[in-house]
Amino acid sequence: MRSILAISRARRSAAPRPLRAPRATAAVLVGALAVLTGCSSSPDTGGEDAGKVDSKGTFPAKVATKFGEVVIKEQPKRVVALGWGDAETALALGVQPVGASDWLEFGGEGVGPWAEGMYDKAPQKIGTLEPEFEKIAALQPDLILDTRSSGDQKRYDNLSKIAPTVGVPKGRDSYRTNWEQQAAMVADALGLHEEGQELIKKTKGEFKAAVKAHPEFKGKTVTSASLTSEGYGAYVRGSGRVDFLERLGFENNPEVEKNPGTNFFTTVSHENIGMFDADLLVLGPIGVPSSKATKDPIFQEIPAVKKGNVVVFQPESELSLAFATDSPLAVSYALEKVVPMFSEALKK
Numbered sequence: 001m002r003s004i005l006a007i008s009r010a011r012r013s014a015a016p017r018p019l020r021a022p023r024a025t026a027a028v029l030v031g032a033l034a035v036l037t038g039c040s041s042s043p044d045t046g047g048e049d050a051g052k053v054d055s056k057g058t059f060p061a062k063v064a065t066k067f068g069e070v071v072i073k074e075q076p077k078r079v080v081a082l083g084w085g086d087a088e089t090a091l092a093l094g095v096q097p098v099g100a101s102d103w104l105e106f107g108g109e110g111v112g113p114w115a116e117g118m119y120d121k122a123p124q125k126i127g128t129l130e131p132e133f134e135k136i137a138a139l140q141p142d143l144i145l146d147t148r149s150s151g152d153q154k155r156y157d158n159l160s161k162i163a164p165t166v167g168v169p170k171g172r173d174s175y176r177t178n179w180e181q182q183a184a185m186v187a188d189a190l191g192l193h194e195e196g197q198e199l200i201k202k203t204k205g206e207f208k209a210a211v212k213a214h215p216e217f218k219g220k221t222v223t224s225a226s227l228t229s230e231g232y233g234a235y236v237r238g239s240g241r242v243d244f245l246e247r248l249g250f251e252n253n254p255e256v257e258k259n260p261g262t263n264f265f266t267t268v269s270h271e272n273i274g275m276f277d278a279d280l281l282v283l284g285p286i287g288v289p290s291s292k293a294t295k296d297p298i299f300q301e302i303p304a305v306k307k308g309n310v311v312v313f314q315p316e317s318e319l320s321l322a323f324a325t326d327s328p329l330a331v332s333y334a335l336e337k338v339v340p341m342f343s344e345a346l347k348k
Contacts, residue, residue, distance in 0.1 A: 037219075057191015064145075065185075066170045067156050072189055076143035079190070082131055082159070082169075082177060084146040085327035087123065088115040089186045090145065092329050093195050097138045099124040101131065104321050112325065113318055114333035131155075137162045147185045148177040174263040176238045179203065179326045203328045207247050210335050216345050218249035220279035223304075224266075225254060227293050228286045232268045234276065239264030240326025244334065248342075251277045270298060277303045280346055284324065285315040308348030311341050 025052075045075055061072040070277035087100035088111050100123040102110035109115075109122045124139055126132060129150075136144070136159070144165040149155065151173030159165040166189045169181050180200055187196020208286040211217070225234045228344035234240045234256040241266075242252050255275040259266050268275065281304040290312050293299045304310055319341075321336040326335035 005346050015202060022275055025031065044320075045084060050320065058193065059191050061188055061191045061193075062291065063166050063185050063188045065167045065168070066151055066172070067153075067160075067167050069162055070189070072143060072164050072191070075191055076141075076189075077141060078141045078142040079143045079145065080139055080163070081123075081125065081134055081145045082118055082128075082136075083146045083177070083182070084128075085148055085179070085325055085330070086120075086145040087111060087185060088177075088325075088327050088329050089107070089182055091115050091118040092183075092199055092327075093187055093192050095190055095192075096120060096144075097123050099126050099136060099269065100262075101126045101128045103128050104325070111328060112321055114322060114329040117254065131160065133160070138280050143189060145186055146183050148175055149171075150174060166336055177326055178238075178240065178243045179331055183328055188320060199328050202332055206332055210339050211247075211249055214248065214339065214345065216346055220250055220346065221252040222280045222282065223253040223254055223275050223276045223278040225273075225281065225283045225288075227283060227288060228288055229288055230267075231270060232273050232276075234268055235263050239334070241282075241284075241324055244323065244326060244331065248339065265289050273298060274302055279304070279309060281305060282313075282323075282342070284313045284320045288315060289329040290314055309345050311345050317344040 049280045053072060057075055059072065059074050060234075062199070063070045063072070079090060079095055079097045081090050081097040082101045084103045088098050090097055091111070092115075096119050100110050102125055105111070106112055110125060111118070124135065126136060141163045142158050144163050146156070146165055146167050147169070148161060149168060151168040156165060156167045159167075163213075166185055169185065170175055172181065180203075183196050183200050183203070187193055189198065222245050223234055224239075224245060228234075236256060236321075237246070237252050237260070246252060253276070256266065281302065285293060293312060299305060302310075313323070319334075319338050320329045323338050325331075
């Protein structure tokens, strides 16, 4: 499965899971990480010749994180990208990690179609929720990126013993780092501040164009929900999906925000899914067929569903994953492919 927000079995008691359920070997991350899934720990090889840094940056580079200021003294040549979206953000800046975590279990190079072909050589795969520290150390990195992760102190301490580690920003634990913060932190760590600002400016421009093209989104309420084998849930403000929708002009469902939970996802009992009702309802099944919702009598009674103001993604589809990944490259893909689906649903 490709993972995106369903909490992994190892952390099932902690939170829900991500957008692509892990395949046979990965545990579902936030669906329960609120649907962030699966710790991929496959032994794909990368290694000595993997990784490439095309641009010389400005050093020493300094990055503020939850764990204090991190100083990178010189141009990193061997980067390991562990945080959700860190690898493709580095790729967008012209840097190819030697090791990377495949949060959505794309396989191959570990990135979605929006970042295909950007590696000269596939990176070594590293586990997600519980990265293999020995494997990371064997890659001899001079920089570790972990800007969108749990924000766990022990995880950070172990990683920083291997190499300078750029962890989550302050107040952004539990995978709440948005694409803009991630792009700025990754760029600064690589000594590519100006390039990072240009990437952010470009992506913001794409959002601005989408907002201009779809004035019908402004002020409309929206629910971004998920359905896993464990049941229904909804994403709250601070999650990638809701951030994406709010940038388009939508307002997250106030009923969902009343009970945000401890992560970026809140579980909702089956009998209470009527609270999903909004001007637009977006549902991303994870690890279960979409028919589990479309044939659910209670789901079908939600007013938004009855009116047709609903988008139900196919489980772990590229569109669903692009919407969930919330990196500059994925955002561009989603703006082009997913936004028209929202517009069409609102017309009904």
